[in-house]
Amino acid sequence: MPTSAELITSTLTETFDLEPAEVTPERTFEDLGLDSLALVEMGLMLQERTGISLDDVPLRTTIGELAALLDGGAADRALTTAPNSGS
């Protein structure tokens, strides 16, 4: 059974062409080049794998923070900043 951090890493590397070495716990999604829409898309992929809703994850969230929230099973309640899109 992969850990939450491993699930996030594999989702990011398999989907967004990131190197595993880039995806470290202290980095934010913004650091990794994701925009708000890509982050929501990643959340939907993680939701499919974990069953945990990941609505409204802020771009400044770190990988470590999201992993901790997934481990707690409460990401949907803890993170509330809405993503922004252009038009």
Next chain:
Amino acid sequence: MSGQCRAAAVTGLGVISPAGVGARATWDALLTGRSTAARDPGLVGLPVDISCQVPDFDTTRLVGRKAAWRLDRFVAMALLAARHAVADAGLDPSQWDPARVGVVIGTGTGSMERYVTEFAKLAAGRPLDISPLAITRSVPNMAAAEIALDLTATGPNFAVSTACASGSSALGIARDLLRAGTCDIVLAGGAESARHPIPAACFHRMGALSCRTDDPAGACRPFDAARDGFVLSEGAAVLVLERPEHAHARGAKPRAQLVGYGASCDAYHYAAPDPEGRGAAAALTAALADAELTPRDIDHVNAHGTGTRLNDLAEARALHAVFPEPPAVTSLKGALGHAIGAAGAIEAAVTVMSLQQNTIPPTANHEDPDLDIDLDIVAKAPRSTPLSAAASTSFGFGGQNAALVFRSV
């Protein structure tokens, strides 16, 4: 303005078709005269469960992970075709003036699969699971937009939707952008992946699909007495069109010239063509006039040729109306099926290759000529013959018609 200046140079081709990934793969397969139609696992349970599918189209492998994650299939096919076309033209996007490069891509349906997938979430009471990219993955203009993003083309950028004429319409509009001096280069063509249960069921209910499901490879029979409809297909083709002066200045050798474009609307019926082919004839006549050519100058017509009774008869009447003696005709739909908004672009690309090779690919499954058609249909085997000018015709639901005329160089 002279005929030479009014032309657009075709300097690159990119083709993704059920015959393979790449213009050469498509050409080589067409010369065999065999159909690509087969049972489609995605259409299981439908009355018509056959299609022509692009083989081994792995989006991630072919366009790269960085782009693949947000591209629906028709957009990925368009993007790969555009990359092929630009490479074939010997162009380096880092060297071109992006503001002088336009993109015009036709499509009939966009990504119907995406809408269905996302609607299923809504129907299941999960609106918050709908992807924020449902729109940007699927709307018809996104093929052109993603090509511009990938290759850095900041000039005019359009989607054209004239049903099954979309790919041809896009090429004509692109030619007009060059003729107007708006662009130096336009990447133009069509893309479609409507190989999906909804359009498959719909086209079947319209009576447009061949029901010869026990013989997929023999199903689509353009201009044949035993024709009963087309086979749903997918694919993309992009042509690099350039102002001839621009191509010459960079030392590019054109494959052919796009010299004429004509468009019309039947204004007869929302789905059926004018039975006399009046709209089709008008588009072809306009394209010839635009090319400053007479009907006798045309050596070959790459026909729309869907293999439906209504289209084949209407097209035959149109060709007889325009040409005192209709030239050699072929239809690629027997081999490749009907790729809807991509079909005209794929057929235009093949017309260009025909001019280059002085060879007309055969019409697959044309076995028993319909006497009411009375055309010189190239069948069974490729025909080698000198070709200096050829037309490609496309007709769409809504009575929308487009005709293109190419000349060899």
